[in-house]
Structure formats: structure tokens, C-alpha cells
Amino acid sequence: MEAGDITLDGYRALSEASVIVYDRLIDSSLLDQFRDSGVKLIYAGKRPGSHTLSQDEINNLLLQYALKGEVVARLKGGDPMLYGRGEEECLYLRGRGIECTVIPGVTSASKLAAKLGLPLAGRCSGSVLSIATGVKAGGKPIGESEVRRLIEYSDTVIFYMATGIYRVILEALQASGRRDTAVLIVEDLGGRERYVYGRAGELAGSSYEPSPPALIVVGGGVEWWMKHRRDLGYSS
Amino acid sequence: MEAGDITLDGYRALSEASVIVYDRLIDSSLLDQFRDSGVKLIYAGKRPGSHTLSQDEINNLLLQYALKGEVVARLKGGDPMLYGRGEEECLYLRGRGIECTVIPGVTSASKLAAKLGLPLAGRCSGSVLSIATGVKAGGKPIGESEVRRLIEYSDTVIFYMATGIYRVILEALQASGRRDTAVLIVEDLGGRERYVYGRAGELAGSSYEPSPPALIVVGGGVEWWMKHRRDLGYSS
Numbered sequence: 001m002e003a004g005d006i007t008l009d010g011y012r013a014l015s016e017a018s019v020i021v022y023d024r025l026i027d028s029s030l031l032d033q034f035r036d037s038g039v040k041l042i043y044a045g046k047r048p049g050s051h052t053l054s055q056d057e058i059n060n061l062l063l064q065y066a067l068k069g070e071v072v073a074r075l076k077g078g079d080p081m082l083y084g085r086g087e088e089e090c091l092y093l094r095g096r097g098i099e100c101t102v103i104p105g106v107t108s109a110s111k112l113a114a115k116l117g118l119p120l121a122g123r124c125s126g127s128v129l130s131i132a133t134g135v136k137a138g139g140k141p142i143g144e145s146e147v148r149r150l151i152e153y154s155d156t157v158i159f160y161m162a163t164g165i166y167r168v169i170l171e172a173l174q175a176s177g178r179r180d181t182a183v184l185i186v187e188d189l190g191g192r193e194r195y196v197y198g199r200a201g202e203l204a205g206s207s208y209e210p211s212p213p214a215l216i217v218v219g220g221g222v223e224w225w226m227k228h229r230r231d232l233g234y235s236s
Numbered sequence: 237m238e239a240g241d242i243t244l245d246g247y248r249a250l251s252e253a254s255v256i257v258y259d260r261l262i263d264s265s266l267l268d269q270f271r272d273s274g275v276k277l278i279y280a281g282k283r284p285g286s287h288t289l290s291q292d293e294i295n296n297l298l299l300q301y302a303l304k305g306e307v308v309a310r311l312k313g314g315d316p317m318l319y320g321r322g323e324e325e326c327l328y329l330r331g332r333g334i335e336c337t338v339i340p341g342v343t344s345a346s347k348l349a350a351k352l353g354l355p356l357a358g359r360c361s362g363s364v365l366s367i368a369t370g371v372k373a374g375g376k377p378i379g380e381s382e383v384r385r386l387i388e389y390s391d392t393v394i395f396y397m398a399t400g401i402y403r404v405i406l407e408a409l410q411a412s413g414r415r416d417t418a419v420l421i422v423e424d425l426g427g428r429e430r431y432v433y434g435r436a437g438e439l440a441g442s443s444y445e446p447s448p449p450a451l452i453v454v455g456g457g458v459e460w461w462m463k464h465r466r467d468l469g470y471s472s
Contacts, residue, residue, distance in 0.1 A: 007342060008247060009240030079342075081349035082356045082365070087460070090353045095467040104350035106243060106315075106340045113317035114340035117326045120318045123373035129318065130366040130390065137359035153385045154366065224323070231331040
């Protein structure tokens with residue numbers, strides 16, 4: 001996330017906190033605003049495949065600070081309830097008598113849509129948006145048949161944490177006769193940001209491979225965006 | 237939306253605007269903060285079935301103010317790229333040489349998830365979230381077979397603008413042997429907020445009918461929430 005993407009309620013919670021527990025993918029300029037205020041900043045350091053702190057350790061950390069009477073803000077890189085495990089932390093705390101409010105946030109799909117002018121759902125892109133991950137619960141990667149079904153019934157699909165299934169997506173599209181489907185890869189949204197797009201068939205024949213973290217968008221929203229990207233100001 | 241849900245970037249854009257064109261579903265306390273500043277507030281008044289201004293009229297309004305040299309903020313009730321037609325307004329303006337930035341926002345799904353502690357996607361609810369509308373492009377309501385496919389291939393489905401298809405959803409669930417599927421209806425999110433939930437079979441046998449505006453959530457996220465709702469603090 002970028003600093004300006006946090007909501008007023010989110011910002012207020014950070015201002016009122018005595019402890020902020022934050023994840024990777026947080027714009028440091030946001031945290032910098034609080035460094036001199038005496039707040040304790042703790043990096044929970046979740047990243048794909050190498051959790052600095054396990055979820056149990058994070059839950060316990062939040063609980064211990066709360067029990068000491070600290071006002072704890074738990075800062076996540078997107079929406080807490082979309083692959084953010086906000087529900088787990090909230091349940092753990094409320095189940096132990098700790099008051100806890102979840103503040104919604106801007107999810108990556110909305111951020112990339114805004115940056116590019118790409119519709120997620122509506123009359124330009126079609127009405128069904130699906131959001132999926134490359135890696136499912138338990139660490140299993142999503143399979144080709146699942147990708148194919150998703151693409152079949154949705155107008156637009158966005159895959160979060162998608163680097164590892166880039167070729168699976170292209171294979172699924174080709175195997176179902178959808179070589180012409182529009183595909184967009186966004187590497188490191190909110191960071192260095194690299195955009196790669198094209199038809200599934202073209203991309204399958206290219207040597208390009210996405211670098212993590214990446215989002216992959218497939219279908220109607222990308223189709224509309226590719227058609228209008230020059231008028232939207234993306235000439236490259 | 238509620239006033240605290242706007243992002244810092246969104247708030248800054250409102251502060252810097254000389255004209256704000258806003259939709260229905262905007263918390264008036266947000267606009268109240270700008271009333272004395274001399275900014276011109278214009279209600280675009282989109283509501284289901286009775287558009288006070290057509291989309292063409294809104295596009296033209298934005299263009300005319302921009303051509304006069306006004307700094308125009310277009311305020312929407314959720315994320316501009318998720319059923320918000322942000323892409324249409326943006327394309328219209330950029331295509332006519334008007335500079336335009338899209339600022340992402342919190343979509344209704346994230347808001348309701350935060351309010352209830354309900355996971356949208358992740359290891360508690362399953363990894364695939366689909367978002368659909370009751371009414372598709374062209375005003376056609378979504379059909380039972382489409383609802384059935386969506387529910388089959390997604391872990392959790394959220395229907396926006398869903399009042400009119402409440403019975404269609406329940407029929408689709410029953411017809412596909414999913415009487416036990418967890419269903420949650422949220423009326424007037426951010427307003428008076430009424431929550432109704434239960435199993436599809438139970439709801440089908442009840443005389444309850446949702447009042448607009450309503451969101452309907454089906455599947456994994458609701459299942460998890462119903463199981464844990466007491467620990468989450470929802471005892472009713």
C-alpha cells in the first residue's frame with residue numbers, strides 16, 4: 001500500500017495507538033509519520049514462504065500488548081479480510097475479552113484498477129469479478145482445471161500472489177481455446193510497478209516470467225483496458 | 237460509505253476541489269466538512285432504476301466544469317472501479333484532454349466484512365471470492381443457472397444490488413441441493429444496517445424479504461462467521 005491509501009479511520013487508529021504491529025508491503029512514509037511520537041513499531045514480517053512471526057506468534061503478541069494496557073494497531077498491506085487473516089486475529093482477541101475493531105481497507109485489486117483506469121466489474125468489463133490466489137490454504141498451488149472454471153464463469157479474474165501460477169493460467173487459457181484472452185501482469189504494485197499485458201497466446205510464446213509480488217488479471221476488465229489504453233494515456 | 241472510510245488521498249482531493257460531484261450513499265457528515273469552504277456541491281443522484289442524471293449528463297457535467305478551469309472531485313460511494321463506472325468517466329475526460337486521477341476506495345464487501353468480522357477470502361473461508369450483481373448490464377436480472385454456477389465455483393459469493401434476486405439465490409441453492417448453505421443479507425450498509433442470516437432452506441421458508449439497498453453473501457465466509465459469531469460478539 002501507499003501512504004495515501006489508508007482511510008481516515010485507519011489513520012486515526014494509528015495516531016491513537018501506543019503500539020503498531022505492521023506487515024511487509026507497508027509504505028515506510030506512512031510509518032515515518034509516527035516514528036517520533038513514542039509509539040512502539042513492531043514488524044510482524046509476514047512474507048510468502050518465510051514468516052518472520054507465525055500467525056500464532058502474531059496473535060499472542062497482540063494479546064500480550066493488549067493485556068498490558070497498550071492500544072495496539074495492527075496494520076496490514078491491503079484489506080484485512082481479503083487474504084489478510086483479520087478474522088483470525090479478531091476472533092483470537094475478542095474470544096479472550098479484548099475489544100477489537102476491524103477497519104476496512106483498499107484491496108490490491110482496487111488499487112491496480114485505479115492506477116490503470118481498468119474496470120473490475122460493471123457494464124464495460126462484465127458484471128462478475130472473481131478474486132483468487134495462486135496458493136490456496138495449506139500452500140497448495142491452484143490447478144489448471146480450477147483456473148479454467150474460474151475463467152469460464154467470471155468476466156474478470158484477479159489472481160493475488162500469482163507469480164507461481166503464471167504458466168498454469170496461460171496453459172488453462174490455451175487448453176480451453178482462449179488464446180485471445182487479454183491478460184495483464186502487475187509486478188510490485190505500489191513499489192517499482194511493472195505492467196506486462198497481451199493475449200494469452202502471445203504471452204505463452206514469450207520468455208517473460210513475472211517477478212514476485214505479482215497480480216495477474218484475466219478477461220473482460222483487461223480486454224476493455226487494452227482497447228482504450230491509448231485514450232487512457234498508456235501509450236506503451 | 238461512512239465518512240471515516242475515505243482514504244487520505246480521497247480526502248485531500250475533496251479538500252483541493254472547487255467542485256464536488258457526489259452520488260447517493262455518501263455520508264453527509266463527510267460533505268458537511270466542506271460546506272463552508274466555498275466549494276460547489278452537486279448531487280449526481282444515481283440510484284437504482286431512477287437516475288437523476290444520466291451517465292452522459294454526468295460525464296458532460298464533469299467535462300464542462302473542468303473546461304472552465306474548476307478542480308472537480310467526483311465522489312462515489314465505494315470503489316470507483318467496482319460497479320462505479322469510474323472507467324467510463326475517466327475515459328471520457330482523458331479522451332478529451334482533461335487530466336484525471338482515479339483514487340481507489342473501500343468497496344462494500346470490505347466494509348461489511350470489517351463490520352462483522354467476516355472473512356472474504358483466505359484460509360478460514362476458502363480462497364475464491366466472487367462478486368456479482370443482481371442486475372447485469374442492460375438491466376437484466378441474473379438468472380438461477382448463473383447464480384448456481386457462481387456458487388459452485390466460488391467459496392464465497394457477494395451479490396451487490398441484490399434485493400431483487402433474493403428468491404432467485406435461495407431457489408438456486410435449493411435446486412442444487414445446497415439447502416444448508418449459509419446466507420447473510422445486509423440491508424442498508426453504513427445506514428440503519430439490518431443483518432439477517434441463516435441456512436438457505438430456513439430462509440426460503442421464512443416470509444422475510446430484504447429491503448433495498450441490500451448485499452447478499454453466500455458460502456464459506458458466512459459459514460465461518462455463523463460458527464464464530466458469538467465469540468466475535470454477535471449474540472443475536
